[in-house]
Amino acid sequence: MKKILIRHESFLAFAIILFSIIITLINPSFFTLENFFDLLKSFSLTGTFAIGMLFVLISGGIDLSFTAIATVSGYTIAVLLLNMGDRLNIFLIFLIAGVIGVSLGILNGAIIDLFKIPSMITTIATSNIFYGLLTVITKGKWLYGFPTWFGDFAQIRVITVRTAEGWPYGLSIITLIWIVLLLAAWFILKFTVLGRSIYAMGSSPVSAQRAGFNLRRLHLFVYGFMGLMAGFGSVIQALLVQTVAPNSLVGKEMDVIAAVVLGGASLTGGTGTVLGALLGVTLLGILGNGMTLMHVPSLWYKVIIGVVILVSVSFTAYRRKQSIRKRVITE
Amino acid sequence: MTRKFSQIHVLLIVMVVVILTMWILTGSDFLNPGNFQSMAYQMPELGILTLAMMIPMLTAGINLSIIATANLSGIVMALILTSETSLQASGWQSILIVAGAILVGFIIAALIGAINGYFIAYLELPPILASLGMMVMLNGISIVITQGYVISGFPDAMLEIGSADILGIPVPFLLLLICAGIVSLVLNWTPTGTRIYMIGSNPIACFYSGVNNKNVLLRTYMLSGILSGVAAVVMTSRFNSAKADYGESYLLLTVLASVLGGVSASGGFGKVSGVLISLIILQMVSSGLNLMGISNFLTLALWGFILLLVMIIKFLIEKYQQKRH
Amino acid sequence: MAEPFLSLKQVSKHYAGVTALDKINFEINPGEIHCLAGENGSGKSTMIKIISGTVKADPGSVIEINGIPIHSMSAMDAINRGIQVIYQDLSSFPNLTVAENIALDYFVANHRKIVNWNELNQIAERAQSRIGVHLPLDANVNEISIADQQLAAICRAMTRDVKLLIMDEPTSSLTKREVDSLLSVVLEMKAKGISTIFVSHKLNEVLQIADRVSVLRDGAMIGTYPAKELDNDSLTFLMTGVKVAYEPFQATGNRDHPILKLNHLSRKGEYQDISLDLYPGEILGLTGLLGSGRTELALSIFGKTQPDQGEILMDGKPVTIKSIQDALKYGIAYVPEDRLIQGLVTTQSVGQNIILTTLDQMTTRRHLLDSAKIRDSIAHWVKDLSIKVPSVQSPVQTLSGGNQQRVVLAKWIAANPKILILDGPTIGIDVAAKRSIHEIIRGLARKGISVIMISEEIPEVYHNCSRILVMHKGCLMKTFVTQDTSIDEIQNYVNGTV
Structure with a gap:
């Protein structure tokens, strides 16, 4: 299985390289440092959500409420920024968004664990509750006009390069935040007992319980972590577009799930890696960017994404069947 | 057995509570026949789509592409209906063209269902992923066909479907009842229906009992597709238009309505009657709040809350019953 | 002989008026291989649950470990005292590697936060060598045979200083050769002073290496016998209380044309x-x-x-x-x-x-x-x-x-x-x-x-x-x-x- 997974990741990497070559052949501006930095920045929102979703999928669950959670935390920080923006700083903003995200996530985890309601059902219900109540309270207003420091922060470049014409570009701080989150997630999953316990629980909940794992704690952690990523994602979204709208994220759950599943995470739990999720986000992101650069009408974007998902899922199913067949013969 | 029993009971109690609450809060408005008629106009869209979601869920699957299927087949119907000839036609001719357009829409919906079924039954893709990919692709095709615009302006015969009533019963509601009747007939009174439940509980044992699982799953997703096609007729005629992204917010609500109606998220259990009661509860909450002039979004929140409440009560009842044994 | 590692005295268990176990006496010595035989519903599994701490015995029951009475024992206590159960489904984590399956418990039990992969592999390696097996530590558990999964489960018990290993129906899905290698591992453990209880209703293979056999029937202990004195027929008789006499079946149909x-x-x-x-x-x-x-x-x-x-x-x-x-x-x-x-x-x-x-x-x-x-x-x-x-x-x-x-x-x-x-x-x-x-x-x-x-x-x-x-x-x-x-x-x- 591990070998298959590694192969899965190399297949993805291969597909990404192939697409990159094709796009570059048609429009060389794809393969430039400037576009590379832009791409990374544009991945950071889906990428952050994908980290949380990865944890949930590995644990054997699913979360359809993270966009609603992100909307709630995004709205809260937007209101705070508008009313007392001068007394806040970026750390406080991340902290507040994170706390809101974690609280709502833990609420999901608690319902799932206490009442044994399937995670999909629980999160569909809570998603309606979070999103419905938020929209009632806020009346669906768009919020914009944040303090200048908030806009300035989004423009910070960690590495700055200049184009031939002298325009500056480079690695955005937003990308850096995402990369830090990726590394943290990778460390948790790979090198902590907590991370390995999540794999163990997703792999076999019964065995995990017998082995003395605290499943309640794991559930609370996983959904709380998804909430944290949703909260951070909402800040990233606010930084990227400098507006907060109640309906800009809800309905995008499936895009994130598709990216993570493309990256090799299984809906039955126990499998998935940060690298895979990163590659899944990259593949879907590059397709979008590439189509723009190749002057494919944006109308076709979804058709192609749909085909890519279907082909990739079929391919995975086909390979699984082959490997089962092979094993039967060799035994 | 006791499991299904308790959930229907809980649902009936919830329904009575909702009726009483709405009655007290809105006064006579709620029990007014006009209100019931308007509920009967609103319920069918979500209702028919919920039936389309329910059947795959009984086989322990899911069909995330129902809305996308409905939109695409609605768009194709709309294209036929807004063509020169159909707009110039009159009388019987016009009715024939409308019937033809609907038929083409159904065929497309059934075909999409069959493709879903093929992916899930024959290529053995996980239903959630196969139908997710299908959803995105169909949605894309719809966007390409419509260039992202609305197609509108249908012959009167088409609009009648969404607005007419027979003996005071709105046609869309009749369509919902017919669909519910057919689904109930298939599930309870045909060999395929029994097999759908059995496959939902244990596909391996069915396979060893000579059940053609692949064929049953193919039929399941085709039926789900056709029901999406019926939903498309109701949606296009009520909106007098078709678009690539109509009703997208319904998708997870159909899962909510199914589960609230007692459909097990792990397959094998669930009845049409439960789903109908669940739909009635949801519609009454929505209409009641509407009468009080409260935002639609509170309705969403309340729906989510009712689902959680019913699931928690069900859990507690089961726990209590286990303890007694 | 030294005093028994574990002894049950007058242990009973009632579930809602039903007697699952009725005043059972049982003991197992260090390094002993003991079979627990009985039909479905004879009380075998209740007895295992009591020994492993997942179920509490009725008041009046006495459980002693190394001669000291234990008043209440949780599942965790039992593990800490060296009692472990390998269930029929082996409780493995199919998507994790063999090494992790063996050693992860150890990390959790010692409240460790960080996984050091070198250390993890060493722990798995040590556990393997204690019982003399060689498993592909880097393979995922769902890639190896059931027999190897069983050995991995034994290795896992080894990481926690096991003194008594209880195996539930260990041979039911193993081939003859696999059973033999399992038995040699059990003998290896015996040499190290580890006791084993086999729970089974199919005892042919296990009888060869067992020291004693205890038979349960309808919640009562029928007796404990030296394994050498039993064969399949006498064991079946003890388990069921009935002598099974078959009359051979005579085919009646015609034998001209095979169907x-x-x-x-x-x-x-x-x-x-x-x-x-x-x-x-x-x-x-x-x-x-x-x-x-x-x-x-x-x-x-x-x-x-x-x-x-x-x-x-x-x-x-x-x-x-x-x-x-x-x-x-x-x-x-x-x-x-x-x-x-x-x-x-x-x-x-x-x-x-x-x-x-x-x-x-x-x-x-x-x-x-x-x-x-x-x-x-x-x-x-x-x-x-x-x-x-x-x-x-x-x-x-x-x-x-x-x-x-x-x-x-x-x-x-x-x-x-x-x-x-x-x-x-x-x-x-x-x-x-x-x-x-x-x-x-x-x-x-x-x-x-x-x-x-x-x-x-x-x-x-x-x-x-x-x-x-x-x-x-x-x-x-x-x-x-x-x-x-x-x-x-x-x-x-x-x-x-x-």
Whole structure:
């Protein structure tokens, strides 16, 4: 299985390289440092959500409420920024968004664990509750006009390069935040007992319980972590577009799930890696960017994404069947 | 057995509570026949789509592409209906063209269902992923066909479907009842229906009992597709238009309505009657709040809350019953 | 001899008025290999749950470890005192590596936060070498054989300083060779002073290396005996309290034309060059070890797989059986070995299960289900096979093993088969229920149905079949006429020692 997974990741990497070559052949501006930095920045929102979703999928669950959670935390920080923006700083903003995200996530985890309601059902219900109540309270207003420091922060470049014409570009701080989150997630999953316990629980909940794992704690952690990523994602979204709208994220759950599943995470739990999720986000992101650069009408974007998902899922199913067949013969 | 029993009971109690609450809060408005008629106009869209979601869920699957299927087949119907000839036609001719357009829409919906079924039954893709990919692709095709615009302006015969009533019963509601009747007939009174439940509980044992699982799953997703096609007729005629992204917010609500109606998220259990009661509860909450002039979004929140409440009560009842044994 | 590691004195357990265990006395010495035998429902599992701390014994019961009475013991306490259970499903984590499966417990138990992969591998390595096995530590557990998974589970226990290892039905899905290597590991543990309890109802293999055997029946301890003094028959008698006397079955049908004939049937990696004749109304025995190809052959006759070579003839005419639906059309039925997964839809009702194979015949002229026909058919089969069930609406999972097997049989007899293949027809069924299942099968044969009975219990085929085929490593070793042979002779062919 591990070998298959590694192969899965190399297949993805291969597909990404192939697409990159094709796009570059048609429009060389794809393969430039400037576009590379832009791409990374544009991945950071889906990428952050994908980290949380990865944890949930590995644990054997699913979360359809993270966009609603992100909307709630995004709205809260937007209101705070508008009313007392001068007394806040970026750390406080991340902290507040994170706390809101974690609280709502833990609420999901608690319902799932206490009442044994399937995670999909629980999160569909809570998603309606979070999103419905938020929209009632806020009346669906768009919020914009944040303090200048908030806009300035989004423009910070960690590495700055200049184009031939002298325009500056480079690695955005937003990308850096995402990369830090990726590394943290990778460390948790790979090198902590907590991370390995999540794999163990997703792999076999019964065995995990017998082995003395605290499943309640794991559930609370996983959904709380998804909430944290949703909260951070909402800040990233606010930084990227400098507006907060109640309906800009809800309905995008499936895009994130598709990216993570493309990256090799299984809906039955126990499998998935940060690298895979990163590659899944990259593949879907590059397709979008590439189509723009190749002057494919944006109308076709979804058709192609749909085909890519279907082909990739079929391919995975086909390979699984082959490997089962092979094993039967060799035994 | 006791499991299904308790959930229907809980649902009936919830329904009575909702009726009483709405009655007290809105006064006579709620029990007014006009209100019931308007509920009967609103319920069918979500209702028919919920039936389309329910059947795959009984086989322990899911069909995330129902809305996308409905939109695409609605768009194709709309294209036929807004063509020169159909707009110039009159009388019987016009009715024939409308019937033809609907038929083409159904065929497309059934075909999409069959493709879903093929992916899930024959290529053995996980239903959630196969139908997710299908959803995105169909949605894309719809966007390409419509260039992202609305197609509108249908012959009167088409609009009648969404607005007419027979003996005071709105046609869309009749369509919902017919669909519910057919689904109930298939599930309870045909060999395929029994097999759908059995496959939902244990596909391996069915396979060893000579059940053609692949064929049953193919039929399941085709039926789900056709029901999406019926939903498309109701949606296009009520909106007098078709678009690539109509009703997208319904998708997870159909899962909510199914589960609230007692459909097990792990397959094998669930009845049409439960789903109908669940739909009635949801519609009454929505209409009641509407009468009080409260935002639609509170309705969403309340729906989510009712689902959680019913699931928690069900859990507690089961726990209590286990303890007694 | 030193004092026992663990002793139970007057241990009882009542569940809601039902006596699960009645004043049990039991002890196990350090380094002892002890078998715990008993039928389903005899109290074996309750006793294991009490020893492992997952269930509390009734007041008045005394549990002593190293001579010190233990007043209350949680599951964690039990593990900390060196008592571990390996359940039948092995409690492994299929998507994790062997090394992690072995060592992860250790990290969790010691409240470690960070996983040091070098250390983890060393722990796994050490655990392996303690019992002298070599497993592919980097492979995922779902890639290795059940036998290796079992060894990994033992290694896992080793990381926690185990003193008493309880193994629940450890040999039920292992081949002969795998059982031997498991036993050598257990002997290795014995040498290190670790005690082992085997919980099993199939004790042939285990008896060779066991020191003592304790037998439970209906919640009472019948006694503890030196293993050397017992054999299979005396053990069965102790477990059931009844002497089983079989009368051999006499086939009645004519023997002129075989209803089924296999000519040199082969399928790569499964079975080779199998030829056999099956006559109407006979019960043909097919025996062999796990992996001998017995089930694989049956699945080819049943249309689940297709043979690569050879031909299948029915009533003298060659047929190709491409699917299970084809097999049904030809009147071939198959009762699978794994009753709960392959045989029954356990969450659904008895009635639904019974009509599953005959749904297409249960219709009116309009192709709708005919509820009267269905009701009659279900009632007929429930009565015919005397299935004991409160209501035909009850889920199958609420029935006893014997009654569940009757439901499977009913499902297939309802399909009116000419050939009935039974794979392990009485696995996990109590002796009394076993006999009545055998009676049902004999009755079917008398009605002219041809039965192939696949079983690894040689006495079962010996007493019920007129002819017995023995398979070994995919080949047909020999065909016996039952009255000309003995159980021992068949056993030798089964083990491949001829």
